[in-house]
Amino acid sequence: MPTALILIADGTEEIEFVTPYDVLTRAGVEISSAGVNLKNETFAVCSRNIRILPDHPSLSALHYATSFDILILPGGGPGAAAFCASETVLKLIEAYRAAGKYVGAICAGTTAVVKSFEVVGGWKGEGERKVRVTSHPSVEGEIREKGWEYSDERVVVDGSVITSRGPGTALLFALTIVELLCGKQKRDEVAGPMILPASL
Numbered sequence: 001m002p003t004a005l006i007l008i009a010d011g012t013e014e015i016e017f018v019t020p021y022d023v024l025t026r027a028g029v030e031i032s033s034a035g036v037n038l039k040n041e042t043f044a045v046c047s048r049n050i051r052i053l054p055d056h057p058s059l060s061a062l063h064y065a066t067s068f069d070i071l072i073l074p075g076g077g078p079g080a081a082a083f084c085a086s087e088t089v090l091k092l093i094e095a096y097r098a099a100g101k102y103v104g105a106i107c108a109g110t111t112a113v114v115k116s117f118e119v120v121g122g123w124k125g126e127g128e129r130k131v132r133v134t135s136h137p138s139v140e141g142e143i144r145e146k147g148w149e150y151s152d153e154r155v156v157v158d159g160s161v162i163t164s165r166g167p168g169t170a171l172l173f174a175l176t177i178v179e180l181l182c183g184k185q186k187r188d189e190v191a192g193p194m195i196l197p198a199s200l
Contacts, residue, residue, distance in 0.1 A: 002029045002181040005068040007089065008054050009036040011078025014046045015167040016106045020072055023174035026190045027182050032068070034059040036086050047076040060088050069181060071096045075107020075136060075166065083112035090116040097160075102180060106164040106173050110135035113161065114146050131158035136166045172200050 004024050008017050017033075024031045033054040038044050041058075043051045056062045071092060073083055083089045093116035096103045105113050110133050117130060132149040134156045144150050154169045155162065155176050162180065164173035171194075179187040191200065 002070075003068040004029050004031040004070045004072060004177070004181070005062075005065060006031060006033050006072040006074065007036050007059060007083060008033055008044045008046075008052060008074065009079040009082035010039055010045050011076050011082065012044060012046050012052075012074050013076030013079065013107060013167060014048055014050045014052070016074035016076065016109070016170050016173075017046070017052065019170035020074070020104070020106075020174040020177065023171065023178060023190060024181075026194075027178040027186050029178070029181060032056060032062075034062050034065065036082050036089055044079075047078065059086075059092070065092055066095045066099070068101075070102035070104055070177060072177070073103075073105040073109035073112050075105075075109040077108050077138075080108035080111050080139075083109065084115040087119075090119050094120045100160055102160045102162065102177070104162040104164075104173065104177055105133075105135075106170060107136040107166045108139050110143060110163050111139050113163070114143055114148060118146065131161045132156055133158070133161065133163040134165055135163060171196065175200060 034056040035054040036059050043053045045051055130148050132151055134151045155164045155172050175187050
């Protein structure tokens with residue numbers, strides 16, 4: 001059974017956290033969530049004031065954080081800033097890239113992928129190159145200035161990095177992850193009962 005770890009911080013965009021968690025669960029992926037530097041020790045206060053209780057209140061205390069098949073970083077400006085400011089998160093991204101494991105980021109979450117590459121002086125192993133990415137338009141300039149190839153597509157997959165644009169692309173982002181982890185048949189099996197538009 002594939003496994004996933006999704007991060008959450010104060011200011012994380014709720015849709016971008018809950019949608020991948022929900023869709024991956026429907027696909028039978030074993031998913032866990034971990035908090036990053038939460039002000040309250042048990043829950044995150046998200047971008048629209050919804051409080052979410054992560055499975056693990058502290059990423060720093062999650063000793064097997066590198067053991068999952070994919071690391072997922074939702075957006076939301078303040079939440080993404082918390083990821084960028086966390087040495088633990090940046091090193092975790094590096095570890096997943098070096099191992100050739102999947103890293104998914106949506107909206108401003110892509111900035112943490114970019115920041116990880118900068119802070120560690122480039123990734124090692126399979127993930128040693130900058131990849132083609134997308135993000136929320138509000139951080140596009142910042143990412144382009146760092147020399148990353150940028151796309152306006154709703155979801156971009158380059159090697160083992162999956163990026164997406166924002167709350168409105170969260171379902172497509174999540175279904176893309178399902179297909180990569182579990183195959184096209186499982187994606188279709190999950191999408192059918194959700195009564196999604198044919199374009200997804």
